[in-house]
Amino acid sequence: MTSRPQLIFLACLFLALLAVPFLGSRYLTELAVQVMIFSLLALSLNILVGHIGLVSFGHAAFFAIGGYATAFFLTRWQLPLAAAMPMAVLLAAAFALVIGVLCVRLKAIYFAMLTLAFSMLVWGIIIKWKPVTGGDDGFVGITLPGMLASPQSFYWFVLAVVGASTALMWLLSKSTMGQIFVAIRENETRASFLGVNVRQMQLIGFVLAALFAAIAGSLMAMYLRGMYPQSAFWTQSGHIVISVLLGGVHSFVGPILGASLLYLLEVTIHQYTQYWPLVMGLILLLVVLVLPEGLIELFRKLYARLGRK
Amino acid sequence: MTMCSASTWEGNEMSLLQVEAINVCYGLSKVLHDVSLKIETGELVALVGRNGVGKSTTMRAIMGITPPASGKILWKGQPITRRPSHLNARAGLGYVPEERRIFGSLTVWENLDVARLPPREGLEPWTEDRVFALFPDLERFRNRPGGLLSGGQQQMLTIARTLMGNPELILLDEPSEGVAPLIVAQIGEKIRELRDAGVSIIMAEQNLDFVLNLSDRCYVLEKGVVVYHGTAAELRDNKDVQNRYLHI
Numbered sequence: 001m002t003s004r005p006q007l008i009f010l011a012c013l014f015l016a017l018l019a020v021p022f023l024g025s026r027y028l029t030e031l032a033v034q035v036m037i038f039s040l041l042a043l044s045l046n047i048l049v050g051h052i053g054l055v056s057f058g059h060a061a062f063f064a065i066g067g068y069a070t071a072f073f074l075t076r077w078q079l080p081l082a083a084a085m086p087m088a089v090l091l092a093a094a095f096a097l098v099i100g101v102l103c104v105r106l107k108a109i110y111f112a113m114l115t116l117a118f119s120m121l122v123w124g125i126i127i128k129w130k131p132v133t134g135g136d137d138g139f140v141g142i143t144l145p146g147m148l149a150s151p152q153s154f155y156w157f158v159l160a161v162v163g164a165s166t167a168l169m170w171l172l173s174k175s176t177m178g179q180i181f182v183a184i185r186e187n188e189t190r191a192s193f194l195g196v197n198v199r200q201m202q203l204i205g206f207v208l209a210a211l212f213a214a215i216a217g218s219l220m221a222m223y224l225r226g227m228y229p230q231s232a233f234w235t236q237s238g239h240i241v242i243s244v245l246l247g248g249v250h251s252f253v254g255p256i257l258g259a260s261l262l263y264l265l266e267v268t269i270h271q272y273t274q275y276w277p278l279v280m281g282l283i284l285l286l287v288v289l290v291l292p293e294g295l296i297e298l299f300r301k302l303y304a305r306l307g308r309k
Numbered sequence: 310m311t312m313c314s315a316s317t318w319e320g321n322e323m324s325l326l327q328v329e330a331i332n333v334c335y336g337l338s339k340v341l342h343d344v345s346l347k348i349e350t351g352e353l354v355a356l357v358g359r360n361g362v363g364k365s366t367t368m369r370a371i372m373g374i375t376p377p378a379s380g381k382i383l384w385k386g387q388p389i390t391r392r393p394s395h396l397n398a399r400a401g402l403g404y405v406p407e408e409r410r411i412f413g414s415l416t417v418w419e420n421l422d423v424a425r426l427p428p429r430e431g432l433e434p435w436t437e438d439r440v441f442a443l444f445p446d447l448e449r450f451r452n453r454p455g456g457l458l459s460g461g462q463q464q465m466l467t468i469a470r471t472l473m474g475n476p477e478l479i480l481l482d483e484p485s486e487g488v489a490p491l492i493v494a495q496i497g498e499k500i501r502e503l504r505d506a507g508v509s510i511i512m513a514e515q516n517l518d519f520v521l522n523l524s525d526r527c528y529v530l531e532k533g534v535v536v537y538h539g540t541a542a543e544l545r546d547n548k549d550v551q552n553r554y555l556h557i
Contacts, residue, residue, distance in 0.1 A: 179419045186412045193372050193406075194424040195398035195474050250414075 003174070005303045006253045010170070013256070014163060021155050029155050031267065035260045036162045037219050042243040042255035043169055044212030049241070050249035051178060052205045053185030054104070057112045058119030059213055059240050061099075064126065064232030065092040066214025067221035071139040072132060074222075081145045089214045095122075096210030097203070104202040116234060123232040138228035142221060158219055165212055172208070173252055181205055242280070246287055248294020257295045323386040325350045325509055326371070326402075326478055331380030331390075333363075333370050333533075340366050341533045343380070348478065348511055353504045355520040355541070356513045357555060358530035364513035365407060367530070368480040371511075372404045373397045401429055403476025407483040407513075409463035411470070413456030417447050420455050420466055426474040432507065435472045443499060444469050461492035468499065479503070481512040485519050497523055517555050521545050529554050 020032045041063055048054045069088030073079045079087070099118045103111055126133045133139055148154045172178050180201055183191040188198050221227040230236060239262070247258025262280070269279050291297045324347040333341040341363045348354045356364045369375040371382055373394040382390045389397060398404070412420050421437060428434035441448035444465045450458060455466060464484060471479060484500065485493040493516070500523055504510055514520045520527060520541070527544045529537035537550045544550065 176422050176425070179415055179423045182415055182419075183412050183423045186414060187410070189374060189394075190406070190410055190412070191423070193374060193394040193398055193404045194470065195395050195426045196423070197395045 005299075006251065009253050009299070010166070017159055021152055026151060029151055031264075033155055033158050033219075033223055035263055036158055037216050037223065038243065038259040038263050039256040040162045040165055040219070041213055041216040041240055042247065042259035043166060043252075044209050044216065045240045046244050046249060046252075046255045047169065047172070047181070047205055047209040047212070049244050050251075050254070051173060051181040051185060052202055054202060054206070055108070055112050055241065056103075056115040056206075056209070057234065057237050057241065058099075058115030058117070058122075059209070060232050060234070060236035061115075061119035061122040062092045062096055062210035062213040063217035063220070063236065063240075064122060064227070064229075065095055066217030067227040067231055068126065068133055068139060068217075069214075070218040071142045071221045071227045074144070075139075075142050078143075081148070085215075085218050088218050089211055092214030092217070093207050093211045096207045100203045100206035100210075104199055104206060116237065119232060119237055120234060123229060123234075126229045126232055133227075133229070136229065138226050139221075140226045142225045142227075144222055144225065148222065154223070158223070161215060161219060165215055169212060170252060177201075177204070242284060246284070246294060248291075248296030250293065251296045254294050254296040257299075261295065324348060324383075325352075325385060326511075327381075327383040327386075328367070328371060329381040329383070331367075331370055331377035331382065333366050333375055333377045335366075335375075339378075339533065341370065341377070344530070344533070344535055346511075346528050346535065346538075348509055350477075350509055351504070351507060352526065353500070353510045353512065353524045355524035355527045356511065356530055357515070357517065357520050357527055357544075359555070360515065362530040363533040364530055365482050366533075368404065368482050368511070368513055371397075371480060372402060374404075398474055398476075399426060401475070401477035403471040403474050403479040405467050405471045405479060405481045405484070407486055409460060409467050409487075411455040411458075411463050411466050414454055416452050416454055417458070417466060418451045420470050421473050424470045424473040429475045429477060432475060432477065435475050437473075440469045440472055443472075443502065461488045461495070464488055464492070464496060465499070468496075472503075476508065478509045478511065481510055483513055483515065485514060485516045493519065517551065 017032060017036070021029055045056065045059045048056050066088050069091045070084055073084035073087055074081065103114045106114055127135055148157055180191065180196055183196065184198055184201060192198050217231065220231070243259035243262050244255045245258065246262055247256065248254030265279070265283065266276055269276050287294065327347045328345055330343040330345050331341060332339060332343060344363070344367055346354070356367060358364055366375060370377045373392050376391040380390070381388060384400060384402070389400070412423065415423065418437070421440060446462055447465055447469055450462065455463065458466060481500070484496050488496065497519060500510065512524065521544065524541045526540050528535050529550060531554045536554060539547070
């Protein structure tokens with residue numbers, strides 16, 4: 001999809017989010033916080049899936065590392081937020097560098113399986129390393145800096161961080177590096193004989209994706225005032241993959257649509273039935289059959305029709 | 310008819326690129342048998358032969374995409390056999406694949422941007438402006454996705470994209486394949502301009518007239534073997550070789 005309609009969409013979305021706290025609903029504000037965090041997480045995975053063409057089934061590992069590390073640095077080491085959050089993100093990026101070196105040599109399904117294996121390893125460590133992570137019970141009771149204590153101020157903080165991250169990812173996707181990522185997705189050999197070190201670029205993409213996932217994890221830990229082992233479990237990774245597919249991989253904004261819709265449906269449907277996974281399965285089936293390009297396809301058609309008038 | 314043999318090149322003079330008795334296999338089937346060739350700076354050398362005789366494979370072997378099982382490839386006297394293709398590209402080898410393999414979802418400009426490599430000493434650097442001056446058609450469509458270009462334009466784009474890497478030697482695979490005759494003439498004109506600009510070129514072709522008009526020397530391939538080697542003028546006069554290996 002071309003840039004202009006997507007930029008318009010992002011601008012409208014940002015303006016709408018600016019208005020949310022003034023609606024006066026605490027519930028809506030909190031919902032928006034979670035939707036923003038999951039959107040950021042889906043956008044980060046799309047660097048890999050949509051741009052470079054690598055499907056990771058272990059992306060939640062970096063979400064969890066970012067969250068746990070933030071929790072640990074803030075609470076145990078009593079570091080200020082301005083130090084704790086960047087350190088947590090860098091730690092996740094360092095993990096991604098090591099895991100990525102081993103994963104990017106593999107293709108398609110083998111890459112997916114190895115990322116899944118590493119994420120389950122991270123999950124295993126979280127479960128077993130009780131003194132640091134709290135094990136099964138999770139890391140409970142994060143001390144947040146006073147200025148983020150109120151739901152209002154926390155909302156502005158999340159909007160600022162997610163907004164800035166989204167802007168950075170947008171610029172990345174429009175940069176030469178972003179074009180090289182797409183070239184690799186289209187054809188590795190072709191990119192390679194033009195002088196692109198494919199493995200190295202895939203590794204850079206892997207680390208960047210992990211970095212933004214860790215930012216999302218860090219925000220989630222602060223929002224929940226804790227971090228839980230499920231955040232690294234394979235179902236969480238699957239959830240991110242589904243968000244991206246639901247929204248549509250070959251556009252920038254698709255994953256935002258997918259993550260938002262999936263989360264809002266989950267929250268709504270949980271109020272009526274415990275069989276949410278069944279509904280999710282049906283949605284997924286419908287998307288694959290009717291909108292294989294994802295929800296973004298609906299918008300694309302709408303935009304094309306508006307353009308024709 | 311001159312048979313190719315390594316002995317003709319003995320001595321210490323260093324060619325731009327030297328291929329010495331390479332053998333290439335796809336799985337169990339061997340497709341190149343002791344292929345040897347060389348090119349000097351500023352030359353335009355053609356590999357000719359019918360479909361499937363190993364012209365493309367020779368180029369892919371030189372570029373490092375399909376590495377040879379045995380034999381040697383020397384770039385300015387240094388061995389580059391089995392070196393990864395991105396390093397070959399950075400060292401100054403440019404590869405223009407057959408069938409116009411552009412990046413369909415990237416725009417013309419983005420296709421060029423992706424292939425940009427640092428300028429090379431002693432060569433006038435290629436910029437978008439210089440590339441667009443050579444291919445004015447591309448400038449008109451700079452923001453159009455590559456996949457929406459016509460066949461001839463895509464062929465121009467694959468050449469233009471390779472130029473952005475500032476190559477000293479271009480491996481040009483079947484530039485006239487599948488484009489309209491008028492465009493073939495245009496492409497021939499561009500290739501001549503490139504050679505006049507000092508770029509060395511190895512070109513694989515089936516179109517004999519095209520080859521004889523453009524090249525300095527020719528290698529004729531048949532079933533993975535170099536069966537003839539001579540200047541374009543010699544090949545033009547050698548009806549025997551033409552009939553045996555080139556006419557359908």
